[in-house]
Amino acid sequence: MSEIVTRSATSSSVARAFELLDLVAAAPDGIALGQLAAAVPTAKSTTHRYVMTLLDLGALRRDARGRLTLGLKLVELAGALLDGDDLHAAADPVLHELVAQTGETVHLGIPSDGHVVYVAKVESPQSVRLVSRVGARVALHCSAMGKALMARMGEESLDAALAHPRTSRTVHTIVDETAMRAELEKVRVAGVAIDDEENELGVRCLGAVIVDPRAGSLGAISVSAPAARMSHERCAEVAPAVISAAEEIARRLGRPIPRSHEES
Amino acid sequence: MSEIVTRSATSSSVARAFELLDLVAAAPDGIALGQLAAAVPTAKSTTHRYVMTLLDLGALRRDARGRLTLGLKLVELAGALLDGDDLHAAADPVLHELVAQTGETVHLGIPSDGHVVYVAKVESPQSVRLVSRVGARVALHCSAMGKALMARMGEESLDAALAHPRTSRTVHTIVDETAMRAELEKVRVAGVAIDDEENELGVRCLGAVIVDPRAGSLGAISVSAPAARMSHERCAEVAPAVISAAEEIARRLGRPIPRSHEES
């Protein structure tokens, strides 16, 4: 019973604040204070104090109807993150070039907590738009970027990643562990991962990992297209462009830092 | 002396957490825990607890060198905000069309706390890129969007906005209050605001406000271009397109909500 429960002491107030932000984020049309307090659950007066604080900070705002919505402070912080991120800066021109080469939508993703978070998106000039957005989280096992990242993982990291149960998103989603290990071996050989309608029916993606020789996998890129436009033959054609784009990003990262600095 | 100082009780913990995030955001190359503690200033152990919490939540992360950087949780929240924002959704196709019409970079901004925050940006296909990013804050008095918003303000709101001192960004920045009121009158007559190198030398912008008849000004759009490409004559030519684009966005907002909902 005398187990050490110190748990490295996290601040419950801050955790609760972000829990509130998550709840607000999950309510597309905003939410009322009382509903928030009931969802946490916490006393209404306590929730009120948090909400007032977050409103002051700009992390929350009230919409026209007075309901609570996420605030622009979050956009400012995310913008500062993306602007200062070397990976983002190095990838941006390469992503545009890849869109020009393939004519399809391109994403840049960063691994985070067993998922991949989209941090950049360059739209295809073609009319059919895919439903995705910067800031979206996708699982590792059913995305091209995720499989490309897993293929380069070390033993223990991969075991940990595969320990989580894989939810079946479509008929083609690979849930079996042995099948996934075989798939990852194919990815290692090919240098690209193919999401063959495993995350969403009618959408195929090619993903390649951005490798820093010192720090390992920094992120991944992917090309996404409707399956009607992206046949298996076309996948094979596009693959080299994806691989070389990922390598080009890694190459640019090697150079000092080509940001908005004056050269000494 | 017995003044009521209740101050509506904001949570100091949450405020401090966001203060830390701001400090991290201000350090482009990351920051160390000790430097953070010194900057707040707070005891290192206290800062450590906040940092651990924010790391757990994904609001902070450690880069390859172990320094603290903003975390992807912020990108997720900002993405949820922008994805669920009706204004953003309604404006997006219109912004692309405006870029196609003008060939210049277009922004969507939302007023927040006496500033304008960029929430969308559609890049010009032309090579000269402007330095701006989603999430950036610009002052009201020296931006086309800001002046367009002020021109539609009520008496007391405008007085409050003009009460703040205006910093001079370039030689053309309007700092005098009388001059600004005259400028806003011109904006009201023209229907567009022109930033004539008032925020940055060599950059001209046209801004128009998005007006909801019920809720007032919801935001503004702007077209930005190098002054070399955007002469005063061209401003006059482009102005109608900017105005009608802003009106079109307002019109689309009037309709129920064209989001990914099934109609009942």
Next chain:
DNA sequence: GAAGCCCGTTCGGATTATTCGTACAGGAGA
């Protein structure tokens, strides 16, 4: 090699801010 420095981390007690229940005012709908 050793001193020094800064890194991140842990612990415990005094202080502080937080928490909760309750209570009040206003608007919407029945």
Next chain:
DNA sequence: TCTCCTGTACGAATAATCCGAACGGGCTTC
């Protein structure tokens, strides 16, 4: 009018926070 919801305010008991000090590890400097 009555009810139910909204958001807001106060006060006392509680629980979390805060600080200082101390430790081990990696790095440069002398």
